[in-house]
Amino acid sequence: MSDGEARARVGNVGNGFAYEEPLLFERSRPGRVGCSLPRLDVPEVDAHATLPEGALRDDLPDLPELSEVEVVRHFTRISTWNASVDLGLYPLGSCTMKYNPKLNEKVARLPGFACAHPLQPVELLQGFLHLAYELERHLAEISGMDRVSLQPAAGAQGELAGIMMIRAYFEHRGQRRSRILVPDSAHGTNPSSAALNGYEVVAVPSGEDGILHPDAIEALMTPDVAALMLTNPNTLGLFESNIARITEIVHARGGLVYGDGANLNALLGIARPGDLGTDVMHFNLHKTFSTPHGGGGPGAGPIGVKNTLAPYLPVPVVCRRDGAGYDLDYDFPRSIGRLHANFGNVAMAVRAYAYLRSLGPDGLRRCAEMAVLNANYLLARLRPAYHVPYDRPVMHECVLSDQRLESTGVTTIDVAKRLIDYGYHPPTIYFPLIVHGALMIEPTESESIEGLDRFVEALLAIEREARENPDLVRSAPHHTRRSRLDETRAARRPVLRWQPEDG
């Protein structure tokens, strides 16, 4: 076993006790209990006499019967089978899987936030409304937008809302515009959001250098184009340095600019999308502002707009009434309506607010600086071993490819799978689509230099393995409980819950 393998093995079994008990999920025994309920403190009544027939059941539900220690061990054990930011670097490009400070978790669990009822009267929700109002103002300040709404539950829903506002804006002006320009490096949610709003999606080709060029926009920016959707830095980690000229062209022809804010981490405290010509954008609180995501957990995708689009904001809008505290304003006749039953994912807003307040403006800027430095450090150390399709200084992430491994038969998916043996969650792979065999790595500002070096060593070791023993890489991972799965089936027909066997 090589050094790397030994480390990988230890990394994957946590404390080194890799014992697996038989029948891991079949532990229920009749009569076993894990809690003691308090004594009844209300008068006992005859249920049959007081409840309607249909509300009663004759048999007990078939719930597992277990002791507390069995439940704790079960969930603690399976929690160690997951990759997580708390266990190691999670370099999933474009996802900004930064460390989530525990302080955020603590404040998100404060009973005033966690136990608030969504239908509580506003007089009793002043604390949260105050936080929402402040968070909206902070996000507006950071991004250079005029107004922000916290409602959208994810980046994708923020995009949907933003394009709905753009559509409402042109409808109100009586302009028929049927197309939206989307760069060929864009995230899949961009064309989806445009198409869901009935727009025809027109792909804008990136230049040889991986960024957009004004002449490409000029050629496509016809009078029937409603908007350009733009991610900056783009998904190659490159700053769109022609942005000022590009947004100028779009505006001169009556169009609007949608900013995909997923990569805002690279710009915090340094540049503001609003100053660069963005009219409407979404934030991914669960990327830039530390809230964890992935694994189906909730996110939050607030949207920011310039004043021209403010009348179309989703309702209700949090507002401050002179001398009367905070309130919800529904008086937006041109609003695109409600996007969320209540206030959006409130706990995400609380985490993001705690993150912003604990870092302050200087701390935020330092996040961006360190994230960019870390990505460039990785790129510099990996360049000798891996092909770099667009070899320029990057912002917060870098994109490599498997091109130089071609003679070994090892491809991007194999490198990603082998990284798991070294104890790392794989980076984003095969995205952006314009790079064949892409490996998109985003270290974030959370990592120490030692952590970055360990990750580099793993990738360098895998490159050597690919040349010396390609089968080892192509059959990885070797140290996980499951090796290669049918990923299509897992995505299309997921079995998300264990089911008891019959009988």
Ligand SMILES: *Cc1c(COP(=O)(O)O)cnc(C)c1O
């Ligand atoms: C993550 C991401 C999105 C979508 O955000 P979700 O919160 O996952 O819906 C959009 N664009 C880019 C570039 C992203 O990385």
